[in-house]
Amino acid sequence: MNIKKVIKKDGTIVYRTNIYLGIDSLTGKQARKVVTAKSEKMCNIKANQAINEFEKQGNTVRKVSIDNFEDMAMMWFENYKLSVKPRTVQIMQTRLNNYVLPALGAYRIDKVNSILLQQIVNQWALNASQPLNGAYHRPRGKGKDFKIYFNIVERIFKHALSLGLVKDNPCLNVIVPKVRLESTEKKIKHLTVDQLRVFFVYAESLPKERYTTELMLALCRLLVASGLRIGEAVSLSWSDIDLETGAVSVSKTTHRAIIQSTPKTNKSNRVVLIDSKAIAVLKHWRIFQARHFLSIGKGKHDLVFPGITGKVLDYQIIRPVLLKWFKACNLPQVGFHGFRHSHASLLLNAGVPYKEIQERLGHASIKMTMDIYSHLETDNQIRAVERFESIANF
Structure with a gap:
């Protein structure tokens, strides 16, 4: 081991050596280390410690610490x-x-x-x-x-x-035990037709020409008209919506204000048609949005629902506004996802087949749609009894 005496610029003396540790097991290359100490003896001790440590780590300088x-x-x-x-x-x-x-x-x-x-x-x-x-x-x-x-x-x-x-x-x-689990009743939060009417009458009565109000009006109208997940709606670009035919193409979603290039599942890639009322609201919103960004020195925005400064919208930020509106209308706090459930409930009670609802919602299977929404068919159940009574003349 060649230990050299080195005089530093400030006049202090140190002892230094460049030692060969061996061939690194991870890289296949020579591993070396420079050791410095205040005395020749200490330099020799530290050099031997470095060699031992290299061997303990599996002949590699890239230490992988797995303690627990x-x-x-x-x-x-x-x-x-x-x-x-x-x-x-x-x-x-x-x-x-x-x-x-x-x-x-x-x-x-x-x-x-x-x-x-x-x-x-x-x-x-x-x-x-x-x-x-x-x-x-x-x-x-x-x-x-x-x-x-x-x-x-x-x-x-x-x-x-x-x-x-x-x-x-x-x-x-290990044998994983089989036990009987008590099922939790899933309470689907949704709004009825009358409750939705109350909500939108209130929302449309609010002062206009405010960015958040206009955005919320368009966003909520689209959600209830399409059944989109909130993340899917926030990730939409204007090129995804045909405002003449009402076709909305879903191919993305967002998570924590980051747009993902793929939706939740493969079935989530879909095209959903929306009604004329929703189209009219979106057309109004597009004009308002363009004026807003022009007023702050920006051009037209590609996203349908960007934040007020143009960034990808974090819908958790505007959730308190939605809850405030629900409270003002004395409605249950169903959240943004409640509009998706409301959309499914309205279709079911209008007699729309499960298969079509599955396609609109982007569920992976029709079983998932039926498991979630079958108990919401209250109107259909009443009509079924009425039909039976009309023919049960025996």
């Missing part, structure tokens, strides 16, 4: 985020934070065994099977998706196995 299961989970999660949409990332983050990491995060990954995992899965299943006492939502810690939580753990261990961080996958010997 949480470290491994985060490494897997970083890889997972590259191949899914932001909303899916958000859901996975919630599952990790609420279930997987609280149960396993602190354990050393090489100490997690099948017995421990079996106990954790059993507890998840037990929590999920607890009575809900009429609640519409499951409380935190009692999620029904315990099979999914365990699947996440299994995927993390597969990743660890592929990296050589564990010798085997302890998930393989």
